[in-house]
Amino acid sequence: MSCVFCRIVDGDLPSRTVHETDDALAFLDANPLAPGHTLVVPKAHHETVGDLPPEIAGSVFAAVSAVTPRVEAAVDADATTVAVNNGAAAGQEVPHTHVHVVPRFDGDGNGPIHRLFSERPSLSDAELDDIAAKVREA
Numbered sequence: 001m002s003c004v005f006c007r008i009v010d011g012d013l014p015s016r017t018v019h020e021t022d023d024a025l026a027f028l029d030a031n032p033l034a035p036g037h038t039l040v041v042p043k044a045h046h047e048t049v050g051d052l053p054p055e056i057a058g059s060v061f062a063a064v065s066a067v068t069p070r071v072e073a074a075v076d077a078d079a080t081t082v083a084v085n086n087g088a089a090a091g092q093e094v095p096h097t098h099v100h101v102v103p104r105f106d107g108d109g110n111g112p113i114h115r116l117f118s119e120r121p122s123l124s125d126a127e128l129d130d131i132a133a134k135v136r137e138a
């Protein structure tokens, strides 16, 4: 099996596990963006958020909710950025869904995830209505 996170779940690779449930595992990121940077993964291999069966999606987010305040407390963080790089075009490097829980500190200067986007599209009301309809109908 080549998936690095499946290998961690199976115990074939070491991890600094911080939380575990029947369906989800949380462990420290090996290359942290901040002290306490944690990844929460489904134990089963699902590549993207949209691939998660609803009950697994719920379990993963429940684990995120459980572990986030513990991470904040452990490193005395003021907040966290909770985010998913969902798909290669969004920067996902490990193709096994994982939620990043990154501690944030007052004045750390890293900004919100909005800073990822240097330009915003100018969309009319009609275009927004059309997009909303397409999402509803997809």
Ligand code: AMP
Pocket: 004, 013, 015, 028, 029, 030, 031, 032, 039, 084, 085, 091, 092, 093, 094, 095
């Ligand atoms: P992404 O770019 O969203 O796919 O993020 C993948 C993350 O996995 C990166 O932050 C890596 O540092 C982290 N990572 C890769 N391999 C390991 C590993 N063996 N243990 C812990 N974290 C890892």
Ligand code: ZN
Pocket: 003, 004, 005, 006, 007, 044, 045, 046, 095, 096
């Ligand atoms: Zn996997």
